[in-house]
Amino acid sequence: xxxxxxxxxxxxxxxxxxxxxxxxxxxxxxxxxxxxxxxxxxxxxxxxxxxxxxxxxxxxxxxxxxxxxxxxxxxxxxxxxxxxxxxxxxxxxxxxxxxxxxxxxxxxxxxxxxxxxxxxxxxxxxxxxxxxxxxxxxxxxxxxxxxxxxxxxxxxxxxxxxxxxxxxxxxxxxxxxxxxxxxxxxxxxxxxxxxxxxxxxxxxxxxxxxxxxxxxxxxxxxxxxxxxxxxxxxxxxxxxxxxxxxxxxxxxxxxxxxxxxxxxxxxxxxxxxxxxxxxxxxxxxxxxxxxxxxx
Numbered sequence: 001x002x003x004x005x006x007x008x009x010x011x012x013x014x015x016x017x018x019x020x021x022x023x024x025x026x027x028x029x030x031x032x033x034x035x036x037x038x039x040x041x042x043x044x045x046x047x048x049x050x051x052x053x054x055x056x057x058x059x060x061x062x063x064x065x066x067x068x069x070x071x072x073x074x075x076x077x078x079x080x081x082x083x084x085x086x087x088x089x090x091x092x093x094x095x096x097x098x099x100x101x102x103x104x105x106x107x108x109x110x111x112x113x114x115x116x117x118x119x120x121x122x123x124x125x126x127x128x129x130x131x132x133x134x135x136x137x138x139x140x141x142x143x144x145x146x147x148x149x150x151x152x153x154x155x156x157x158x159x160x161x162x163x164x165x166x167x168x169x170x171x172x173x174x175x176x177x178x179x180x181x182x183x184x185x186x187x188x189x190x191x192x193x194x195x196x197x198x199x200x201x202x203x204x205x206x207x208x209x210x211x212x213x214x215x216x217x218x219x220x221x222x223x224x225x226x227x228x229x230x231x232x233x234x235x236x237x238x239x240x241x242x243x244x245x246x247x248x249x250x251x252x253x254x255x256x257x258x259x260x261x262x263x264x265x266x267x268x269x270x271x272x273x274x275x276x277x278x279x280x281x282x283x284x285x286x287x288x289x290x291x292x293x294x295x
Contacts (some may be wrong), residue, residue: 019152116256129175
C-alpha cells in the first residue's frame with residue numbers, strides 16, 4: 001500500500017527499482033554535453049528541474065493513455081516521483097509548445113524541393129544554381145521554386161532571409177546557390193535551436209527503441225576512431241561532409257518520390273528522420289569521453 005507520506009518531499013524520492021548501472025553510466029555521458037549547453041545559455045539547474053517535472057508528468061500521462069480508466073495523480077506519482085500537488089497543478093495548466101519557426105517550416109519545404117526535384121538538379125543529382133527569374137518559359141528559377149511551394153510569400157523576401165542566414169549565396173553570375181550544409185543556417189539562433197531539439201530528440205528516440213529490445217532494431221550506428229592527428233581528423237571531417245551529404249540527398253530524393261506516391265492515401269501518417277553527424281575533439285587523457293571542446 002502506498003502512503004502519501006512517502007511522496008517526494010524535502011527528503012527526496014527514490015524508485016523502489018534500482019536502475020541498471022550501465023544505463024546510469026550512459027546517462028552521465030549523455031547529459032554532460034547537454035548540461036554544458038544549458039550553462040552556456042543561462043539555463044540553471046532549478047529552471048531545468050522545473051521543466052523536467054512537467055515533462056515527467058506529460059510523458060507518464062501519455063504512457064497511460066488508452067487504459068480503461070483515466071490516469072490518476074497517484075498513478076503518475078508512482079511512476080515519476082513527482083508530488084501529487086505538483087501533478088495536479090501541471091495537469092491543470094497545459095504547457096504551451098512552441099511551433100516550428102516560419103523560416104524552418106517554409107525553408108525546409110524549399111530545400112526538400114530544390115534537392116529532390118529532377119528539374120532543379122544537375123546530371124550528378126546536385127542542386128542547380130538558380131537564376132532569380134526564369135531565363136525561358138518553364139525553365140527553373142529561384143522565384144519559380146518559391147512559388148511552387150507557397151504563393152503567400154515574396155521570393156525576394158525568402159532570398160534576403162536565406163542570404164542573411166547563410167542558407168544560400170549569390171555566385172558571380174548572380175545565380176542563387178544552395179549552401180552545402182543546408183538546412184542548418186550559419187546564423188539564426190531560433191533555427192539552430194529548433195534543429196538541435198528535433199535531431200537529438202529523434203536520435204535518442206531511435207536509441208531508446210533499440211535499448212528496449214524491439215525487433216527489428218532501428219538504424220543507429222556510428223564509426224569511432226582515436227589516435228589520429230589533427231590533419232587526419234580534418235581530412236576525415238571533409239570526407240564525412242561529402243559522403244554524408246550524398247547520403248542525405250539520395251535519401252531525400254527517395255523520400256520525396258514515395259511521398260508523392262502516398263499523397264493523402266489512408267494510413268499515410270508516418271514520419272521518418274535520417275541523420276548523419278561528425279564530431280572530433282582532442283582527447284583528454286583524464287577524461288576520454290570529453291564531450292565538447294572548450295569555447
